[in-house]
Amino acid sequence: MARSWLSISPGSPFSLANIPFGIISTQANPLHRPAIAIGDLALDLDKFASNGGFSELPSISQHLAVFSEPTLNDFAALGRNIHHDVRTYIQQILQEDGKYPAVLKDNPQLRDQALLPLPSVQNHLPLKVGDYTDFYVGLNHAYNVGVLFRGPDNALQPNYKHLPIIENPTATPKVPILRPSRKLDIELELAAFVCKPNELGDPIRIDRADEHIFGFVLMNDWSARDVQYWEYVPLGPFTSKNFGTTISPWVVLTDALEPFRTRSRVEDSQHRDGVLPYLREKRADTAYDIRFQVAIQPAGLGADGREIFCTGNARDLLFSFPQLVTHHTVTGCNLNTGDLLASGTISGVKLGTFGSFLEATKNGKEPLALKNGETRTFLQDGDGIIITGAAGNEGHYVGFGECAGVILPVVTYE
Amino acid sequence: MARSWLSISPGSPFSLANIPFGIISTQANPLHRPAIAIGDLALDLDKFASNGGFSELPSISQHLAVFSEPTLNDFAALGRNIHHDVRTYIQQILQEDGKYPAVLKDNPQLRDQALLPLPSVQNHLPLKVGDYTDFYVGLNHAYNVGVLFRGPDNALQPNYKHLPIIENPTATPKVPILRPSRKLDIELELAAFVCKPNELGDPIRIDRADEHIFGFVLMNDWSARDVQYWEYVPLGPFTSKNFGTTISPWVVLTDALEPFRTRSRVEDSQHRDGVLPYLREKRADTAYDIRFQVAIQPAGLGADGREIFCTGNARDLLFSFPQLVTHHTVTGCNLNTGDLLASGTISGVKLGTFGSFLEATKNGKEPLALKNGETRTFLQDGDGIIITGAAGNEGHYVGFGECAGVILPVVTYE
Numbered sequence: 001m002a003r004s005w006l007s008i009s010p011g012s013p014f015s016l017a018n019i020p021f022g023i024i025s026t027q028a029n030p031l032h033r034p035a036i037a038i039g040d041l042a043l044d045l046d047k048f049a050s051n052g053g054f055s056e057l058p059s060i061s062q063h064l065a066v067f068s069e070p071t072l073n074d075f076a077a078l079g080r081n082i083h084h085d086v087r088t089y090i091q092q093i094l095q096e097d098g099k100y101p102a103v104l105k106d107n108p109q110l111r112d113q114a115l116l117p118l119p120s121v122q123n124h125l126p127l128k129v130g131d132y133t134d135f136y137v138g139l140n141h142a143y144n145v146g147v148l149f150r151g152p153d154n155a156l157q158p159n160y161k162h163l164p165i166i167e168n169p170t171a172t173p174k175v176p177i178l179r180p181s182r183k184l185d186i187e188l189e190l191a192a193f194v195c196k197p198n199e200l201g202d203p204i205r206i207d208r209a210d211e212h213i214f215g216f217v218l219m220n221d222w223s224a225r226d227v228q229y230w231e232y233v234p235l236g237p238f239t240s241k242n243f244g245t246t247i248s249p250w251v252v253l254t255d256a257l258e259p260f261r262t263r264s265r266v267e268d269s270q271h272r273d274g275v276l277p278y279l280r281e282k283r284a285d286t287a288y289d290i291r292f293q294v295a296i297q298p299a300g301l302g303a304d305g306r307e308i309f310c311t312g313n314a315r316d317l318l319f320s321f322p323q324l325v326t327h328h329t330v331t332g333c334n335l336n337t338g339d340l341l342a343s344g345t346i347s348g349v350k351l352g353t354f355g356s357f358l359e360a361t362k363n364g365k366e367p368l369a370l371k372n373g374e375t376r377t378f379l380q381d382g383d384g385i386i387i388t389g390a391a392g393n394e395g396h397y398v399g400f401g402e403c404a405g406v407i408l409p410v411v412t413y414e
Numbered sequence: 415m416a417r418s419w420l421s422i423s424p425g426s427p428f429s430l431a432n433i434p435f436g437i438i439s440t441q442a443n444p445l446h447r448p449a450i451a452i453g454d455l456a457l458d459l460d461k462f463a464s465n466g467g468f469s470e471l472p473s474i475s476q477h478l479a480v481f482s483e484p485t486l487n488d489f490a491a492l493g494r495n496i497h498h499d500v501r502t503y504i505q506q507i508l509q510e511d512g513k514y515p516a517v518l519k520d521n522p523q524l525r526d527q528a529l530l531p532l533p534s535v536q537n538h539l540p541l542k543v544g545d546y547t548d549f550y551v552g553l554n555h556a557y558n559v560g561v562l563f564r565g566p567d568n569a570l571q572p573n574y575k576h577l578p579i580i581e582n583p584t585a586t587p588k589v590p591i592l593r594p595s596r597k598l599d600i601e602l603e604l605a606a607f608v609c610k611p612n613e614l615g616d617p618i619r620i621d622r623a624d625e626h627i628f629g630f631v632l633m634n635d636w637s638a639r640d641v642q643y644w645e646y647v648p649l650g651p652f653t654s655k656n657f658g659t660t661i662s663p664w665v666v667l668t669d670a671l672e673p674f675r676t677r678s679r680v681e682d683s684q685h686r687d688g689v690l691p692y693l694r695e696k697r698a699d700t701a702y703d704i705r706f707q708v709a710i711q712p713a714g715l716g717a718d719g720r721e722i723f724c725t726g727n728a729r730d731l732l733f734s735f736p737q738l739v740t741h742h743t744v745t746g747c748n749l750n751t752g753d754l755l756a757s758g759t760i761s762g763v764k765l766g767t768f769g770s771f772l773e774a775t776k777n778g779k780e781p782l783a784l785k786n787g788e789t790r791t792f793l794q795d796g797d798g799i800i801i802t803g804a805a806g807n808e809g810h811y812v813g814f815g816e817c818a819g820v821i822l823p824v825v826t827y828e
Contacts, residue, residue: 131545133652178690178744200658201825224745236650238547243745244614276592330592331638331657411615 002095005105006115008039013390013399015039016094017259019087020250020400021072021215024121032070032124035116037250037401038094042121047114048104056100057089071128072251076195076214077337083195083214084255123249123401126217127193127338132245133328134189134221136344137319139266144347144359180410181224183364184379188294188355188387189219190314191342192321193251194335201332206281209322212335216257216321218248218292218387218403219342225358225378247340248387248403256398260391261285265315278330279323286320289313292346292389294355297406298370299382306386307371312346312355314389381409415810417510419519420529422453427804427813429453430508431673433501434664434814435486435629438535446484446538449530451664451815452508456535461528462518470514471503485542486665490609490628491751497609497628498669537663537815540631541607541752546659547742548603548635550758551733553680558761558773594824595638597778598793602708602769602801603633604728605756606735607665608749615746620695623736626749630671630735632662632706632801632817633756639772639792661754662801662817670812674805675699679729692744693737700734703727706760706803708769711820712784713796720800721785726760726769728803795823 004016014020014037024035024042033046045053049067054060060082066074075083092099104110136142139156146155195214198204204212221241228240264287292312297305319327324341347355354360357378361367364377379385384406390399418430428434428451438449438456447460459467463481468474474496480488489497506513518524550556553570560569609628612618618626635655642654678701706726711719733741738755761769768774771792775781778791793799798820804813 175688176690178692239741239745239747242742242747274589276590278592327653328656331653333653333656 002091002098004038004094005096005098006039006041006094010395011397012039013388013397013401014250015392015396015398016091017392017396018252018256018398019090020252020256021075022126022250023071023124024116025124026116026121034067034069034072034075035121036090037118040118042116042118043090043094044114044116048110051110051113053093053103053110053114054086054089056103057085059085060089070124071338072126072214073128073338076127076193077197079196080211080254083253087253087255125247126249126251127214127340129340130194130336130338132340132342133324134241134342134344135319135324137317137324138189138344138346138355139318140316140349140353141345141347141355141359144354148358148363176230181226182378183225183358184407185223185225185357186294186309186355186379186385187219187221187223187345188292188310188312188347189221189342189345190216190288190290190292190317190389191219191247191340192216192254192324194325194339194341195337197336198329198334200334202329202334203278203332204325204329204335206279206322206326209325210254212325213254213321214337215251215253216400217251218389218400220246220385220387220403220405221342221345222246222405223356223358225363244405246403246405248389248400250401252398252400257288257290257391260289260398262287262289262315264318264320265313266318271318275323279319279326281320281322286322287315287317288391289315290389290391292355292387295386295388296370296376297384297386298372298374298376299380301372305372306384308352309368309385310348310352310354310360312348312353314343314346316346316348317343379407381407383407416505416512418452418508419510419512420453420455420508424809425811426453427802427811427815428664429806429810429812430505431806431810432666432670432812433504434666434670435489436540436664437485437538438530439538440530440535448481448483448486448489449535450504451532454532456530456532457504457508458528458530462524465524465527467507467517467524467528468500468503470517471499473499474503484538485752486540486628487542487752490541490607491611493610494625494668497667501667501669539661540663540665541628543754544608544750544752546754546756547738548655548756548758549733549738551731551738552603552758552760552769553732554730554763554767555759555761555769555773558768562772562777590644595640596792597639597772598821599637599639599771600708600723600769600793600799601633601635601637601759602706602724602726602761603635603756603759604702604704604706604731604803605631605633605661605754606668606738607631608739608753608755609751611750612743612748614748616743616748617692617746618739618743618749620693620736620740623739624668626739627668627735628751629665629667630814631665632803632814634660634799634801634817634819635756635759636660636819637770637772639777658819660817660819662803662814664815666812666814671702671704671805674703674812676701676703676729678732678734679727680732685732689737693733693740695734695736700736701729701731702805703729704803704805706769706801709800709802710784710790711798711800712786712788712790713794713821715786719786720798722766723782723799724762724766724768724774726762726767728757728760730760730762731757793821795821797821 035042045067193214294309295306345355367375387403390397449456459481607628708723709720759769781789801817
């Protein structure tokens with residue numbers, strides 16, 4: 001595998017094999033602008049492009065303006081082929097003995113201007129998010145929650161393996177009161193940004209769905225379970241989830257994950273035979289081997305106080321992202337650049353692999369013991385949750401950076 | 415009540431008391447631009463503004479650019495006070511013996527350029543729609559559907575009167591197939607566009623919610639009931655509703671409906687006492703007396719073949735639009751200019767007042783007889799649905815124009 005002329009630590013999520021895209025600003029330049037992450041540096045693409053950085057890539061020459069935009073939407077809208085060209089070109093520029101050393105490697109002035117230490121850059125929302133659809137294709141999570149609320153015999157609804165859906169635990173409503181959630185939870189998810197739009201009335205066929213997926217981010221779909229139980233029937237979630245969602249700062253392009261295609265490990269004959277024809281895929285390796293880790297940093301502790309809440313893998317998703325795109329549009333519904341499609345909670349089958357406290361503590365009945373002696377049923381004020389994820393091996397990780405958030409005390413409403 | 419120097423038929427939905435805003439284009443000028451409707455004319459606000467039409471309204475002078483925009487988002491974002499000034503000013507301009515006759519009344523050249531016959535203008539989406547939330551606060555519809563799926567004893571979920579929610583009929587899933595819907599339905603709804611945004615984390619208090627509502631449109635939330643039953647459990651609706659939604663072309667400003675405030679006619683003590691404190695309103699007249707009519711134009715017939723499917727009234731909504739805004743944001747969720755909040759289906763209590771075929775035909779069990787001898791359980795290819803609505807009395811109607819759509823044959827997917 002190729003090495004870079006930059007020194008990149010073997011453990012970095014941003015190896016030469018990755019080249020994820022994001023939006024940054026710095027104290028020296030508060031302008032929001034595109035960048036890629038490489039090792040512990042960010043390459044400022046605005047600065048890079050405006051100083052002839054792309055001079056050896058003719059196919060992008062008439063599109064250089066996208067690198068001066070405050071979001072990645074215009075770059076995403078250029079389509080998969082351009083994304084491929086730009087990512088490959090940047091790999092060549094950064095690669096030891098790569099092409100065009102004069103562009104950056106042997107151009108100390110541009111290096112000084114365009115290569116910024118990651119700790120010195122502020123990340124911003126990479127795309128202006130359009131519509132947002134959260135699916136529920138983590139089979140184990142669906143089963144685990146189903147057991148909690150309907151028992152093992154009815155854990156999965158009969159339609160579960162036929163169509164991508166989400167969960168709606170049945171509840172016993174009481175007279176409601178407004179108070180801070182006592183069951184604040186997380187959901188470990190993988191999400192995809194749409195690049196290529198489709199016209200209203202023009203469904204995206206399963207064999208073309210890949211072209212519409214710009215790339216991926218980690219997601220934490222914060223959930224107030226007590227509110228959710230109350231409002232969920234018959235609505236489905238609303239205010240229990242609309243207060244905030246966190247994504248990781250760098251978009252890992254679909255191309256970067258190609259080498260890590262694999263089969264879902266939760267698919268079975270019932271799924272393969274039961275899935276509707278318009279969702280059937282030619283290839284079997286439509287999942288990704290992406291390993292996740294969710295850490296909790298208890299209130300009052302520093303980063304050294306972090307401990308692992310769970311690990312996970314994207315192979316535990318039953319449906320592929322192309323299937324989500326095709327199902328979303330089979331009615332003619334149009335997707336737009338910047339729309340975000342999330343997987344739903346990703347869980348394994350045993351404690352330590354559950355992507356939510358709901359599962360890990362059996363809805364609060366079995367508290368988790370933390371190293372600092374405290375216990376948790378759900379999150380407490382001051383708790384930090386840090387989701388990381390990566391494919392590949394040491395020296396060549398394709399990672400996402402941190403999807404991190406801290407729970408602040410509620411602001412009294414009345 | 416004031417009269418206009420323009421001749422306006424007494425039956426026009428666009429009386430001087432209305433002045434609804436929309437986006438138009440014409441064959442002569444394909445540019446999308448703002449306009450208001452008055453009688454059977456549209457006043458081109460781009461032409462009007464660029465020819466000194468607003469010269470007597472200083473408060474708008476630095477904002478005239480909003481009238482050259484292809485959507486009303488920028489105008490909406492100016493806030494309720496500016497909306498009030500502009501609407502009142504236009505009323506004065508159009509009013510018999512009104513102020514500033516030189517601006518338009520005695521300016522034949524500008525009249526010729528800016529006043530366009532409605533049949534000659536093409537309407538376009540009035541605002542770029544941001545997020546869209548469909549509620550379910552039509553109490554009678556909730557009860558009617560509840561009876562159909564759960565029986566009269568459990569028609570309404572215990573939480574129904576406490577929070578604005580939507581419906582999720584229980585279903586008995588079978589192995590699915592992909593085919594054109596055989597239960598294509600309508601939903602008569604009223605929807606509000608958001609003007610003033612709120613910051614993430616900054617809930618909108620109930621006593622300030624009015625400031626965030628730009629105005630109202632009629633909505634038809636087309637629904638494929640057979641698909642809905644299949645996917646609804648446990649998801650709630652997705653592909654059964656994401657294929658299309660129709661709204662009326664002119665936005666009736668919140669100010670124009672002020673005179674028609676009234677009490678909800680479905681509220682009761684259980685609602686008044688059970689509603690959460692953050693949703694309690696000082697005034698009781700938080701509903702609107704808006705009368706609706708839904709007409710069906712059977713396949714193959716012209717406009718003279720239309721017949722009334724149902725009538726309705728916005729007084730049948732249990733929650734007010736300010737309550738929807740406040741509930742949506744009580745978690746800190748942010749609303750943006752152009753977000754659309756819909757009421758859910760509006761129904762009365764007897765045949766002829768049901769806002770959906772689901773209710774009117776008891777889920778297809780009791781077909782409706784049409785004048786042309788045909789029957790309908792749900793919609794057929796070629797059927798047209800035309801929703802109209804108005805407040806006020808002859809000569810002074812505050813109406814919405816037509817929310818109209820025609821069912822085209824399905825395009826075979828495979």
